[in-house]
Amino acid sequence: DSGVTQTPKHLITATGQRVTLRCSPRSGDLSVYWYQQSLDQGLQFLIQYYNGEERAKGNILERFSAQQFPDLHSELNLSSLELGDSALYFCASSGDPQREGFYEQYFGPGTRLTVT
Amino acid sequence: AQKITQTQPGMFVQEKEAVTLDCTYDTSDQSYGLFWYKQPSSGEMIFLIYQGSYDEQNATEGRYSLNFQKARKSANLVISASQLGDSAMYFCAMREGGLGSNTGKLIFGQGTTLQVKP
Numbered sequence: 001d002s003g004v005t006q007t008p009k010h011l012i013t014a015t016g017q018r019v020t021l022r023c024s025p026r027s028g029d030l031s032v033y034w035y036q037q038s039l040d041q042g043l044q045f046l047i048q049y050y051n052g053e054e055r056a057k058g059n060i061l062e063r064f065s066a067q068q069f070p071d072l073h074s075e076l077n078l079s080s081l082e083l084g085d086s087a088l089y090f091c092a093s094s095g096d097p098q099r100e101g102f103y104e105q106y107f108g109p110g111t112r113l114t115v116t
Numbered sequence: 117a118q119k120i121t122q123t124q125p126g127m128f129v130q131e132k133e134a135v136t137l138d139c140t141y142d143t144s145d146q147s148y149g150l151f152w153y154k155q156p157s158s159g160e161m162i163f164l165i166y167q168g169s170y171d172e173q174n175a176t177e178g179r180y181s182l183n184f185q186k187a188r189k190s191a192n193l194v195i196s197a198s199q200l201g202d203s204a205m206y207f208c209a210m211r212e213g214g215l216g217s218n219t220g221k222l223i224f225g226q227g228t229t230l231q232v233k234p
Binding site: 088 | 163166207212220222225226227
């Protein structure tokens, strides 16, 4: 158990719909990362938050958005869903990346999204 | 741009034998970090081992060791005494922007599927 929790574990929805994925980081971790894993694209970084502020953005679609709340949990919102959005969405957390040394990212169990 | 390459889509190894999973990387950063993660069929991502570019010794964690060859830009994972539970997908990753960047985002390779035969 990494200490990172994600809900829900599975989500099945229809095209055009909107869903929200939720993540709680490990206790004490201020950084939250979202990744998408699909068969054709592999594992891709979407977005990172640090202590409530967006710190880095990857190939995240405009239909997707995220935020990190004061209690440090994060939500990834996916709207106008398409079949190609079906994937495993991971949340990971770490300490401050700018501190000396490294901070490995601890991954949550993922949310498997199926768009039909 | 940084890139991670894993050229072995699938590997087989006999139980109790050692196996090497290949990873090469490309970066212009002077300091960087390399990671290996394991993803079993259940889907979770499990951190295995880390190697910093300035670390003089190869990293080891139990049965896992990282064969780091900086000049060749390779960071191969060696699993000794393979067990059936080692059957999984293995990903090599690099922290983008080097160790001084303000983001810890990871760039992943395509992964290698390892099957351990009894």
